[in-house]
Amino acid sequence: xxxxxxxxxxxxxxxxxxxxPEYTSPRTGRPVLPWVRxxxxxxxxxxxxxxxxxxxxxxxxxxxxxxxxQLEAYVGGLRDEHEALAEKPTEDWTPAExxxxxARFFSVHRVRGIEPRPRYRxxxxxxxxxxxxxxxxxxxxxxxxxxxALFHLASFGFSMASEEPxxxxxxxxxxxxxxxxxxxxLACQRSAAARVLPAWRGLxxxxxxxxxxSPFYHPIVPLLIDTETARRAQPGLPLPPRFAWPEDAxxxxxxxxxxxxxxxxxxxxxxxxxxxxLSPEAVRRYAGAGIEWLCGDExxxxxxxxxxxxxxxxxxxxxxxxxxxxxxDREMADRIGFAYxxxxxxxxxxxxxxxxxxxxxEARAHAPGEVPLVxxxxxxxxxxESYPGSGEPFLxxxxxxxxxxxxxxxxxxxxxxxxxxxxxxxxxxxxxxxDSDFHIWIGDPEKNRAWGELGAARRRVxxxxxxxxxxxxxxxxxxxxxYQAEGSDWFWWFGEPFHSAEDTVFAAIFAEHLKGAYExxxxxxxxxxxxxxxxxxxxxxxxxxxxxxxxxPRLTGHGRSFYEWHGAGRYDVPRGAAMSAVKRWVERIxxxxxxxxxxxxxxxxxxxxxxxxxxxxxxxxRVVGGASATLELPLGRGGALSGTLTPAxxxxxxxxxxxxxxxxxxxxxxxxxFATLAAxxxxxxxxxxxxxxxxxxxARFPTDGYLTVHVPDANFEADHWSA
Numbered sequence: 001x002x003x004x005x006x007x008x009x010x011x012x013x014x015x016x017x018x019x020x021p022e023y024t025s026p027r028t029g030r031p032v033l034p035w036v037r038x039x040x041x042x043x044x045x046x047x048x049x050x051x052x053x054x055x056x057x058x059x060x061x062x063x064x065x066x067x068x069x070q071l072e073a074y075v076g077g078l079r080d081e082h083e084a085l086a087e088k089p090t091e092d093w094t095p096a097e098x099x100x101x102x103a104r105f106f107s108v109h110r111v112r113g114i115e116p117r118p119r120y121r122x123x124x125x126x127x128x129x130x131x132x133x134x135x136x137x138x139x140x141x142x143x144x145x146x147x148x149a150l151f152h153l154a155s156f157g158f159s160m161a162s163e164e165p166x167x168x169x170x171x172x173x174x175x176x177x178x179x180x181x182x183x184x185x186l187a188c189q190r191s192a193a194a195r196v197l198p199a200w201r202g203l204x205x206x207x208x209x210x211x212x213x214s215p216f217y218h219p220i221v222p223l224l225i226d227t228e229t230a231r232r233a234q235p236g237l238p239l240p241p242r243f244a245w246p247e248d249a250x251x252x253x254x255x256x257x258x259x260x261x262x263x264x265x266x267x268x269x270x271x272x273x274x275x276x277x278l279s280p281e282a283v284r285r286y287a288g289a290g291i292e293w294l295c296g297d298e299x300x301x302x303x304x305x306x307x308x309x310x311x312x313x314x315x316x317x318x319x320x321x322x323x324x325x326x327x328x329d330r331e332m333a334d335r336i337g338f339a340y341x342x343x344x345x346x347x348x349x350x351x352x353x354x355x356x357x358x359x360x361x362e363a364r365a366h367a368p369g370e371v372p373l374v375x376x377x378x379x380x381x382x383x384x385e386s387y388p389g390s391g392e393p394f395l396x397x398x399x400x401x402x403x404x405x406x407x408x409x410x411x412x413x414x415x416x417x418x419x420x421x422x423x424x425x426x427x428x429x430x431x432x433x434x435d436s437d438f439h440i441w442i443g444d445p446e447k448n449r450a451w452g453e454l455g456a457a458r459r460r461v462x463x464x465x466x467x468x469x470x471x472x473x474x475x476x477x478x479x480x481x482x483y484q485a486e487g488s489d490w491f492w493w494f495g496e497p498f499h500s501a502e503d504t505v506f507a508a509i510f511a512e513h514l515k516g517a518y519e520x521x522x523x524x525x526x527x528x529x530x531x532x533x534x535x536x537x538x539x540x541x542x543x544x545x546x547x548x549x550x551x552x553p554r555l556t557g558h559g560r561s562f563y564e565w566h567g568a569g570r571y572d573v574p575r576g577a578a579m580s581a582v583k584r585w586v587e588r589i590x591x592x593x594x595x596x597x598x599x600x601x602x603x604x605x606x607x608x609x610x611x612x613x614x615x616x617x618x619x620x621x622r623v624v625g626g627a628s629a630t631l632e633l634p635l636g637r638g639g640a641l642s643g644t645l646t647p648a649x650x651x652x653x654x655x656x657x658x659x660x661x662x663x664x665x666x667x668x669x670x671x672x673x674f675a676t677l678a679a680x681x682x683x684x685x686x687x688x689x690x691x692x693x694x695x696x697x698x699a700r701f702p703t704d705g706y707l708t709v710h711v712p713d714a715n716f717e718a719d720h721w722s723a
Contacts, residue, residue, distance in 0.1 A: 010360035010372045011411035011416045012402065013326070015212070015295055016047060016380030017272050019064040021489040022217055023080070023509060024073075026481060026516030031080035033502060036070040040193040042157030042390055043381035044071075048199040049159040050395045051208060056403040060210045060413045061200065061380065062272040065259040066217045066487065072263070072314055074193040084187060086152065089179050090145040098136025098366060101144055102127060106152035106502050109385045110705040113154035114415060119175040120150040125624075142176065149177035152185040157384065158392040165187050201264060201293050208411035209426045213260040213268040215252035220441055220485040221286075222279035222430055225250040226472065227451060229279050232430045233303075233437035240448035243455045248486060249282065253289045255483075259432060270294065270416050274488050275441070276328075276433030284321045293317075293324040293413055295377050299436030301327040303429035312366025315359055315374050319422035326413060328377035329359060330433075337378045341696025342690050343385040345393035349401050368546060373416050386704065407615055441488060444495030450510060451491070457514045458482050478520035485513035496573070545570045545706060550717050551592040551598055557665030565601060568592030573605075583608060585691055585699050591707055595714060598677070602668040602689065602701075609666070613637065615698065617668065618690040622706075627678040629655060633662055633670070641670070674711055681713035 020039065023031035031037075051057060070078075078088070082104060085097055093101070100625025106114070106124055114120045123143060136144065153171055167188055170181055203209040215221060222229045226244040230237055253271075260268045270293035271286060278296045286294055298314050306313055319323045332355050340348035356374050363372030384391035431437050442451060461482055464475035490510040492551050493503055500506075507675050518525040549567030559565070571589040585608055590601040600619065604612055613636050622628040633645040641662045643655040660672045679685050686706035691699045 013375045014059040015377035017062045020067040021487045022066045022484045034082040035079045038155040042198045045159045046157040054399040054403045058410045062212045064214045073473040091141045095135030102132045108154040117165040156389040212270045216255040217487040218274040220277045221249045221282040225281045230438040240451035279430035287322045297433040298327045305427045310366045312362035315363035315372045317422040320425045320428045326375045328375045333378040337383045342700035347695045349397045441491040446495035478517040481513045481516035550594045555661045555669040557663030559667035598669045615693045622686045624684040683711045685709040
């Protein structure tokens with residue numbers, strides 16, 4: 001791509017991070033979870049295909065060795081436990097296997113994976129959110145087989161859907177799948193896995209893509225070196241017994257470098273440090289392994305002695321201990337990772353380019369004569385599950401725009417850094433890409449307990465390594481399991497704030513890795529290893545609290561009276577936002593009703609009310625099996641509520657909202673008659689919200705799924721009365 005105009009083009013450096021932890025169980029030799037295989041059919045191939053059609057666009061793609069190793073194992077014939085279950089005829093499943101399918105085969109994005117498939121949606125409604133029925137009671141073989149097929153269909157991204165005609169055929173079939181159909185889908189997944197690494201080698205071979213790496217099992221290197229490092233950013237953080245194994249950090253870095261060389265036939269010049277985590281000691285370890293550049297988060301830069309600098313200081317390279325450092329623009333990365341999926345591709349792409357150009361202007365104001373270097377680094381695999389079309393519209397339009405913009409020049413990080421003078425940093429803060437500290441991985445009681453268990457096992461390995469030849473051989477085998485348990489993912493899911501349907505599975509894998517270490521040493525693992533902490537109340541209730549009584553609030557936008565909303569349902573917007581620079585616009589949503597009217601209330605988070613006045617709130621409502629409605633509320637002063645109603649099988653028509661009411665002051669409040677929404681008593685009404693600014697999506701609430709309102713009948717209050 002060539003530049004044009006008076007100014008030198010802005011260097012735009014995308015770094016896409018591809019990562020999965022080591023899922024293999026020492027007990028079975030199989031991966032316990034299927035996510036490497038499932039992502040092979042979507043993100044890994046999709047991203048390669050988009051780049052292949054736009055050779056002008058240069059990017060950096062980071063492959064974590066633990067992911068690469070598992071991809072290679074799949075190509076070599078490895079089967080994960082879910083694949084082994086799907087290969088078995090459904091009618092031969094044991095009760096435990098039926099339960100496993102019902103527990104795991106709905107683990108896809110509800111809006112993008114389940115809703116577009118009517119049969120999958122029906123099965124999801126039947127499954128509900130309660131406990132898995134014992135032995136899969138009440139579920140037929142045909143239902144379980146359809147569930148298995150649809151779960152696997154939902155994993156396919158846009159490239160496989162177009163390259164494998166069978167995928168489109170089975171997608172169109174929709175239901176009543178045969179065992180042979182499931183086998184065919186599994187074969188397509190294996191075919192996809194076999195294409196991934198050759199595709200990226202090809203892109204790297206033609207110079208379009210720089211492939212970088214990470215320490216082998218994706219550990220947080222500063223914490224491996226010394227967990228006390230966490231107190232630099234948070235002096236009062238409770239910590240576990242000290243874990244300080246700098247030799248493990250060095251080994252993970254060196255092994256990551258060596259594995260990359262074996263797979264991609266070239267030594268990586270740079271690395272994405274796991275979780276964007278940096279510290280002075282960690283950077284020195286990377287330097288010692290010959291790593292030339294690292295990418296971190298902008299928050300670390302601002303805490304590294306440049307806090308008073310203009311924002312344009314972000315868009316240049318730095319140097320510490322002989323390693324060049326670039327720092328990502330957090331807002332741009334997080335908008336791609338967390339916000340744009342809720343809206344249309346065109347405005348989102350325009351927003352990306354506008355922000356890049358604004359960053360370039362700030363960089364030129366800060367350092368006239370220098371070429372701006374704008375780094376956008378983020379997860380390259382998970383976001384696309386929440387995008388329309390698995391991200392194809394957004395990614396295609398983004399790469400088309402980047403390829404044709406005369407004032408922008410996409411480059412790999414090594415290309416952009418070549419010949420540039422890097423500004424020396426006299427100090428470097430210690431932290432990660434979340435809040436510029438380490439609290440997501442250490443400090444919580446469950447996280448600290450896991451670090452303590454890891455430390456106890458690691459000391460046993462060190463003791464064995466100091467013994468005779470046989471003991472040293474056992475220690476070497478045990479150390480491999482220790483390295484796997486050092487990965488960041490296990491600590492991410494322990495404790496607060498993040499949870500998933502696989503919480504218990506992740507905890508079990510971590511415990512199995514440590515048990516594998518003890519068994520390799522020929523020791524009995526501690527009896528308490530992996531036992532849950534006796535604090536189940538710590539997490540509090542999960543999900544959503546349903547309405548308990550009729551409410552009749554006055555819709556003034558002030559929301560000052562607790563009693564007016566007492567009895568309403570409640571949804572606390574999770575701090576998944578903790579990992580995002582995109583604003584947490586809404587703290588909680590209250591929803592309730594009287595016999596005739598649906599009431600909704602959104603409580604803004606913090607001091608964002610004035611900023612919200614520049615946005616538009618869209619409320620989507622759908623009667624299950626019936627009409628759907630869209631309400632639009634401009635949040636500026638005097639904004640009028642408008643909307644459309646789309647009866648099932650009919651065209652949309654403007655809604656008569658004369659009986660509806662809305663207000664925005666301290667809170668956002670709405671009241672809409674059920675009759676206006678064509679919702680009748682005892683029907684389920686699904687509700688979700690979208691927030692946009694100047695047509696660019698900023699948030700969806702809930703991020704995935706809906707708030708469900710069971711439209712009340714005249715007996716609701718009597719049915720829910722309690723003394």
